[in-house]
Amino acid sequence: MKVFIAGGRGRVGSRLEDNLETKGIEVVSGGLEDGIDVISGKGLSEALVGVDTIVNVLNSPRFDAEGAISFFEGAIDNLTVEGERAGVRHHIVLSIVGVGEGDASEIGYYLGKVAQEKAVRSASIPATATTVTC
Structure with a gap:
């Protein structure tokens, strides 16, 4: 099995990469440091060759509604x-338990x-949208 981690050099992605590799799973780290820009698409097609599963742990650099929506939707579209x-x-996305509920x-x-x-x-x-509690 070969897994592409979008955001593989971040706090969550780097730990996930270590965990998967100890289980014998081939991992392709997908971050700017790896020459892969999910938003612009640079390097993405080459990085996904032979990949079975995308695990998307990318985080938006913007926290306003317009910026966050644009970032997250753009990343999904390109991936x-x-x-x-x-x-x-398969595509797995890290999300937040209860996001969008209430206030x-x-x-x-x-x-x-x-x-x-x-x-x-x-x-x-x-x-699959995998959720965590904040």
Whole structure:
């Protein structure tokens, strides 16, 4: 199995990479430090060659609604387009438990996470939104 971690050099991605590699899973780290820009698409098609699963732990650099929504939806769109071309079979997205419920739904960053979940669930690659409690 080969896994691409979008955001693989970050706090969550680097720990996930270590964990998967100890289990014998081949990992491709996908971050700017690796020459891969998920938002612009630079290096993405090459990085996804032979990948079975995308694990998306990217985080938005903007926390306002417009910026967060644009970032998260753009990342899903690019990962889906290039993932389809590469034959990726599954896309996992890290999200937040209860995001979009109650008063939290008015927070710009959370609106971005809700948009991310909707985008990945409606994309052509089967997906899972894995949640964590903040």
